[in-house]
Amino acid sequence: xxxxxxxxxxxxxxxxxxxxxxxxxxxxxxxxxxxxxxxxxxxxxxxxxxxxxxxxxxxxxxxxxxxxxxxxxxxxxxxxxxxxxxxxxxxxxxxxxxxxxxxxxxxxxxxxxxxxxxxxxxxxxxxxxxxxxxxxxxxxxxxxxxxxxxxxxxxxxxxxxx
Numbered sequence: 001x002x003x004x005x006x007x008x009x010x011x012x013x014x015x016x017x018x019x020x021x022x023x024x025x026x027x028x029x030x031x032x033x034x035x036x037x038x039x040x041x042x043x044x045x046x047x048x049x050x051x052x053x054x055x056x057x058x059x060x061x062x063x064x065x066x067x068x069x070x071x072x073x074x075x076x077x078x079x080x081x082x083x084x085x086x087x088x089x090x091x092x093x094x095x096x097x098x099x100x101x102x103x104x105x106x107x108x109x110x111x112x113x114x115x116x117x118x119x120x121x122x123x124x125x126x127x128x129x130x131x132x133x134x135x136x137x138x139x140x141x142x143x144x145x146x147x148x149x150x151x152x153x154x155x156x157x158x159x160x161x162x
Contacts, residue, residue, distance in 0.1 A: 007031040010039050030157060062087035 007028055013021060013036075024032075058078060065076040066089070073091040077084050104114035129140060 007035070010035055033154070058085055058087055062089070 008016065008024075010032075013032060021029075058080075061078050062076055062085075065078060065087070066072060066074065069076065073089045075086060075088045077086055079085075100118060104118050107114040107117065124140065124144075129137065129144070132140070
């Protein structure tokens with residue numbers, strides 16, 4: 001690092017104008033990126049530890065409160081001194097796709113509409129789409145929308161351009 005004495009801290013960066021930050025020497029930007037990566041890792045580790053501590057402290061009480069309400073999942077509120085602890089245990093459901101397909105077939109053969117009960121999502125993987133012959137791809141184009149994500153940039157010292 002060429003400028004260790006004047007590398008801005010994360011706090012300094014928060015108070016800088018974006019244009020000023022953009023005009024900094026690349027060495028300072030790379031150093032700041034390193035500081036942000038370190039801070040992100042620390043925050044993630046601290047958050048995991050903090051959440052584990054809350055689970056140790058409140059999981060049993062929350063489970064008992066849910067049981068008292070006759071439920072296994074969901075949100076309960078616990079009192080702790082002057083605070084209310086909101087304990088949420090999400091319900092995650094996975095459906096066996098082959099079995100659902102069979103159930104949909106059974107519903108349809110009984111003369112009912114399976115769409116009343118079962119949601120179907122159609123999609124085409126990008127890999128399979130690009131492998132289609134050009135004439136087929138043209139037929140898919142009206143149903144395809146391409147969106148971009150937020151741009152990301154990484155600074156890597158000494159890595160070859162590829």
